[in-house]
Amino acid sequence: MELDNSFYALVALVIFLAMALYFGIPRIVGKMLDGQIQRIADELAQAKKLREEAAALLVEYEQKRVAAESEAQGIIAAAQEEATRFTAEAQASLADLVTRRTKAVEDKIAQAEAQAVAEVRARSADLAVEAARLVLTDEMNKKGNQVVDKAIADVAGRLN
Secondary structure, three states, rough: OOOOOOHHHHHHHHHHHHHHHHHOOHHHHHHHHHHHHHHHHHHHHHHHHHHHHHHHHHHHHHHHHHHHHHOOOOHHHHHHHHHHHHHHHHHHHHHHHHHHHHHHHHHHHHHHHHHHHHHHHHHHHHHHHHHHHHHHHHHHHHHHHHHHHHHHHHHHHHHO
């Protein structure tokens, strides 16, 4: 029988496998593979944990965003309400101011009218007195002696 290269390659392979089994290379390779599998499993677990944390943060930030939007809407509504209230107060204050100023002007006008009427009456009375004085003076110049004689006679008649 002739031994060729294939036979020697087969014998070398069997010897190599026997030595590998003897020195526990499959166990060492198995441990390495188990370690690698465990590391990959740990990384997957950590990735899952990080994903869950990210999902929780996303939910939390979404809730915060909704709360912030709600708060912003509340602030806007409060500002609009306050602006409306300030506008109403300003209008009421303006109306009150206009009413007070109008009343003050009307009072001044009434006072000025009363003063003008009083001045006209005083001037009219002065003119009437002056007119009466002139009329009486004229009458006295014309009929003064007769009036005095008649008044003396009247007084004398009453005394008797």
